[in-house]
Amino acid sequence: MEHKRAMLCWITRKSNKNTVDQQLEEQMGKTRQYYFEVLKRVAAVIKFLSERGLAFRGHEEKWGSPKNGNFMGAIELIAEFDPFLHEHLEKCKNEKVNAVYLSKPVYEELIGIMGKHVQEEIVNQINNLDIKYYFIIVDSTPDLTHVDQLVIVVRYCYNGKTCERFLPIENHSSMTLFNKIQQVLGEHKLSLENIRGQSYDNHLT
Template identity: 45%
Template sequence: MSDSLSYWKNVLHRIVETLKFLTSRGLAIRGSKETLGSVNNGNYLGCLELIAKFDTFISQHLIKYENKGHGNVSYISSKICTEFILIMEETVIKEIVKQIQSRKYFSIIVDSTPDITKIDQLTIAIRYVLFMFDRFPDERFMVFFNQLAIWKEYGKSNN
């Protein structure tokens, strides 16, 4: 494997693991700034900065590509974060669907609640029992729908 390929594989490994850590805990990814060294750069860049204190490889990468802007491949931008999250989302949903298909019973839960901006968010979750004698059913969040966007797309109900 070439040095360049190995280098970028190591970068991606650290970035994907950081994103998996943050998303598995439901933590926000981005902050109000996308600048390394900023206190408002969010959990993703903050985690990479923390890892860089103990990992010389990622430290050197961040120094080399720090705040270079558009057109420079670094795999630390919000755009690449979003792309990785969408890929991981697709994989997770496929696994959830596979689990649900292998169960005898499941239920679909639909709920709506306003967010902080007072726009209703429609949530769909699925609950199922993994084994016959599980004490608690597994519940998997599937999707959020912004009801305002649905109304604009399909027309608001008159009910």
């Protein structure tokens, strides 16, 4: 009798689309959408700061501080006019959400993902040119921590316009420079045979 009653209850809830599984799935869907909206705003701030070469961090990571840097400051500015982000920020301050998505590790990971996507777009653009020839410029400069940062600049013609795009290299020395260049171009499936000019430290070859 109890089994029949439970079965009847389950059938009724299912017909009303009110089972526990459906409720959990609906709740998970709302949670996914919530954090999608958070990440959409975070990504917009990352893109804005990155395009302008602005620093993300300030002297302290504290909400409401004028020294908390461009990233946190931009988030706070948007929150003044965006009720959704304002509410999320208040939850973060009061520690009422488990996943904040506004921390340094998160935006650094997003920068890496966005950077990889940009590189893929650059490579696709070069590989789909009518004329596949390109020019490389290799140079380096020390960053603020005095660590030498090396980049490859790929110059090519796209729709009648000259384009210059960066491809980063990590950990290099003069003895491994060529191998690094070869490795990076190989990783991006850019053929060495299509190079029609090279420049190293402003010396053309």
